[in-house]
Amino acid sequence: MQSFFYSEILSAIKIGEKLLAILVDPEKFNRDTVSEFLEQIPKETTHLFVGGSTDIHNQISLVVATLKRQSNLPVFLFPGNHQQIEETADALLFLSLHSGRNPEYLIGQQVKAAALLNKSNLEIIPTSYLLIDGGHDSAVARVSETDAMSQDEVEDILNTALAGQLMGAKLLYLEAGSGAKIPVSVEIIKAVKETVSIPVIVGGGIKTQTQCKQAYAAGADFIVMGTVFEEG
Numbered sequence: 001m002q003s004f005f006y007s008e009i010l011s012a013i014k015i016g017e018k019l020l021a022i023l024v025d026p027e028k029f030n031r032d033t034v035s036e037f038l039e040q041i042p043k044e045t046t047h048l049f050v051g052g053s054t055d056i057h058n059q060i061s062l063v064v065a066t067l068k069r070q071s072n073l074p075v076f077l078f079p080g081n082h083q084q085i086e087e088t089a090d091a092l093l094f095l096s097l098h099s100g101r102n103p104e105y106l107i108g109q110q111v112k113a114a115a116l117l118n119k120s121n122l123e124i125i126p127t128s129y130l131l132i133d134g135g136h137d138s139a140v141a142r143v144s145e146t147d148a149m150s151q152d153e154v155e156d157i158l159n160t161a162l163a164g165q166l167m168g169a170k171l172l173y174l175e176a177g178s179g180a181k182i183p184v185s186v187e188i189i190k191a192v193k194e195t196v197s198i199p200v201i202v203g204g205g206i207k208t209q210t211q212c213k214q215a216y217a218a219g220a221d222f223i224v225m226g227t228v229f230e231e232g
């Protein structure tokens with residue numbers, strides 16, 4: 001299996017570069033304002049992620065096509081379910097919701113996606129996805145019918161992250177949920193970074209440069225921001 005985009009991530013981290021993805025939620029996507037959207041995102045942006053908890057496939061195709069036409073950034077799928085697979089994207093985060101205990105999001109959706117993924121040219125990046133309490137009712141918790149992990153349960157978070165890595169995940173995604181009131185704490189990022197050797201992605205509720213700097217300083221390799229750019 002090809003691993004061009006994953007190798008690029010590892011190479012960037014090796015030379016101390018930090019990665020930044022801007023998340024585009026297909027449900028909130030407006031084709032008419034995409035140029036303005038791409039102009040207002042930070043110049044440090046390295047990736048575009050596309051996905052959401054509720055969208056249907058048709059809109060994903062349009063979003064990926066429009067972004068690829070108007071930007072040279074790699075487009076990664078960050079799917080909320082197996083219907084959000086679009087073969088013209090560059091890569092797909094093959095998420096397993098390891099913080100939860102709902103088999104549908106641990107293996108069910110992945111089984112539904114497997115045949116299509118196997119014959120697509122998408123680069124598949126197995127990703128351990130941990131929902132951490134961001135102080136709000138997140139769409140991930142609602143849709144997956146799972147509970148977020150408390151930010152106080154650090155040992156539990158570390159053991160889950162470790163289990164994800166041992167199960168073969170190539171990335172670890174610490175997710176406070178889109179629109180989180182409280183992003184994943186620097187203490188958790190630091191502890192996770194010291195525990196796993198795979199790249200650590202952090203997202204949910206990050207809105208300011210200061211928050212980005214703090215998360216990077218704590219050990220985040222990759223930050224994901226969405227809501228703040230939807231709000232302009």
Ligand code: 1GP
Nearest residue numbers: 178179203204205226227
């Ligand atoms: C959500 O981590 C991402 O999956 C981004 O969160 O929308 O809060 O920036 P925000």
